[in-house]
Amino acid sequence: MFNLLPKHVHYFDSFERAAQNAVHCAELLADLAKKGDDQGNKLVTAIIDGEREGDKITHETLDRLERRYFAPIDREDVYDLIWRIDDVVDRIDAAGQRMMFYKIVVVRQDFVSQCAVLLKATHLMAIAVSGLRHIKDRKPPENTASVDELKIVVHQAEEEGDNIHHQFLAQLFDGGLDAFQVIKWKELYELVEQAIDYCDDVTCVVHRIVMKNR
Numbered sequence: 001m002f003n004l005l006p007k008h009v010h011y012f013d014s015f016e017r018a019a020q021n022a023v024h025c026a027e028l029l030a031d032l033a034k035k036g037d038d039q040g041n042k043l044v045t046a047i048i049d050g051e052r053e054g055d056k057i058t059h060e061t062l063d064r065l066e067r068r069y070f071a072p073i074d075r076e077d078v079y080d081l082i083w084r085i086d087d088v089v090d091r092i093d094a095a096g097q098r099m100m101f102y103k104i105v106v107v108r109q110d111f112v113s114q115c116a117v118l119l120k121a122t123h124l125m126a127i128a129v130s131g132l133r134h135i136k137d138r139k140p141p142e143n144t145a146s147v148d149e150l151k152i153v154v155h156q157a158e159e160e161g162d163n164i165h166h167q168f169l170a171q172l173f174d175g176g177l178d179a180f181q182v183i184k185w186k187e188l189y190e191l192v193e194q195a196i197d198y199c200d201d202v203t204c205v206v207h208r209i210v211m212k213n214r
Helices: 006-035 040-067 075-101 109-134 147-174 179-212
Strands: none
Touching: 006 040, 006 075, 006 109, 006 179, 040 075, 075 109, 075 179, 109 147, 109 179, 147 179
8 A cells, every 4th residue: 555645744744733732732731730820821821822823733724625625534534633632722721721810829739630631641642643644554663552552541541530520529519618619620620621531532533544544
C-alpha cells in the first residue's frame, strides 16, 4: 500500500498541532490549580490564548476540507476529530476562566489531582492523534503504543477523573462547604471531567479511523 500523498500531510499537521495545543492548555491549567490565585491571571490569559489558537487550527482545517474534495480520511472523521480536540480546549478554557472569576485562592487537593489526570489524558490523546500519520504506512514506527493500548489507558484516566469527581460529590453531603463554595467547585470539577471525557472521545475517534483504514 502506498503512503499518503504529500498534499494530505497538512491535515495530519493540523491534527497534531491541535492535540499539542490541548496538552499545552492542560499544562497551564494544572499549573494554575497548583498555584491558585498566585500569578493566576497570567496563566488564565495564556489559556485563553491557547483556546484562540485551537479555534484558529479548527477553522483552518475545516476551511481546507470545504475547499478540497479529497481528504486522507473520511470527511466526517475529520470533522469529528478536530471538533473533539477543540472541545477539550474549550472546557479547559472555561475552567481556567471560572477559577479567575471565582477568585480561587486555596485550591482543593483533589482538584489538583483531577487536573493532573486531565494532563495525563491529553498527553495520551496527543500520542494517539500523532499515530494517524502512519495509518497507511507499510510499517509503523517502532516502540510506539498501539491505538488499542492508548484507547484503554485514556479510558482508565477518564475513570480515574470520574472517581475523583464522585468522591467530591459525596463530600457535598458532609456540610463542610457553604452553598456558594459548593456551586463554584461543582462547576469546576464538572468542566475538568468533561475535558477528560472529550480526551476519551478523541481517542475513540482515532481508533475508529484506524479500524477503517487498515
